[in-house]
Amino acid sequence: MAGRLDGKVAVITGAASGQGAAASEVFAAEGASVAMLDIDGDRVFRAAAAIGSPNVKPFACDVSSSTSVREAIAGIVAAFGRIDVLYNNAGVALRSAGEWDDTQDGLTGDITEEVFDRVLGINLKGVFLMSKYVLPHMVKQGGGSIINVSALAGAHVGTTNHAYCASKAGIVGLSRALALGYGPAGVRTNVLCPGLIETPLVSHILGDSEWTEKYSKGSPLGRLGRPEEMAQVALFLASDESSFMTGSVVTADGGVMIS
Numbered sequence: 001m002a003g004r005l006d007g008k009v010a011v012i013t014g015a016a017s018g019q020g021a022a023a024s025e026v027f028a029a030e031g032a033s034v035a036m037l038d039i040d041g042d043r044v045f046r047a048a049a050a051i052g053s054p055n056v057k058p059f060a061c062d063v064s065s066s067t068s069v070r071e072a073i074a075g076i077v078a079a080f081g082r083i084d085v086l087y088n089n090a091g092v093a094l095r096s097a098g099e100w101d102d103t104q105d106g107l108t109g110d111i112t113e114e115v116f117d118r119v120l121g122i123n124l125k126g127v128f129l130m131s132k133y134v135l136p137h138m139v140k141q142g143g144g145s146i147i148n149v150s151a152l153a154g155a156h157v158g159t160t161n162h163a164y165c166a167s168k169a170g171i172v173g174l175s176r177a178l179a180l181g182y183g184p185a186g187v188r189t190n191v192l193c194p195g196l197i198e199t200p201l202v203s204h205i206l207g208d209s210e211w212t213e214k215y216s217k218g219s220p221l222g223r224l225g226r227p228e229e230m231a232q233v234a235l236f237l238a239s240d241e242s243s244f245m246t247g248s249v250v251t252a253d254g255g256v257m258i259s
């Protein structure tokens, strides 16, 4: 049976864990060659080995560093010859369980400039750098699909994590601009906006069963999301099935925003 991404080369950032790891597996099963990128080199090598396909290759890459991004993209093009899909999924929240300290995100009056710069550097500048250096390949090929991961915080609502919120709102603005600027070259850009998904990024929230129960009960589907469910939405946006979609914000949150 034909795969939904047959013949395509997909780059997935933040692929060592959570949603990026799940998408790598799903995209590979649908016929894509997959470049799995993560700042945690050991972990992304293990995650790629676990998928166990010759068409899946790991790359250690810090998306906030232009040198690292350029090296990884050169390696991907050398290995696979082209790039059709860019799934900008890497992100950090900089929140942990327990008492707040100044290594964490929080209210503008409390957080340090370093925390703000780090969150924006990975979450927003990372999307800019990856897009900047992948786009010439997509434009030369005549098209491609970029999927940028935002969050309810930023795309739809405010939050007490001000740096995270700013970074995720910035992703929506940049994505719309990319969709406008590169649509004529055949490059589509859409935003995937997940609700609360069970991954290590939100372990500080998942550890609070009272809170997660209240959150789940307050949403129509009555539960949190799973990484594989986000991978299916990303698969649709990556594939030609979404060929008339660009500049869209696709929210997959179990209905929590309407409740």
Ligand SMILES: NC(=O)c1ccc[n+]([C@@H]2O[C@H](COP(=O)([O-])OP(=O)(O)OC[C@H]3O[C@@H](n4cnc5c(N)ncnc54)[C@H](O)[C@@H]3O)[C@@H](O)[C@H]2O)c1
Residues within 6 Å of the ligand: 013, 014, 015, 016, 017, 018, 019, 020, 037, 038, 039, 040, 061, 062, 063, 064, 089, 090, 091, 092, 093, 122, 149, 150, 151, 152, 193, 194, 195, 196, 197, 198, 199, 200, 201, 202
């Ligand atoms: N889990 C949720 O509830 C939720 C909700 C909304 C949005 N998101 C977004 O989904 C995306 C994926 O997160 P997840 O939930 O799978 O979390 P996760 O922590 O499981 O995965 C994030 C991955 O990004 C990698 N990463 C961090 N900094 C990096 C850098 N500088 N360069 C390259 N890779 C880096 C981490 O090593 C990790 O493997 C993030 O952008 C996150 O903000 C998550």
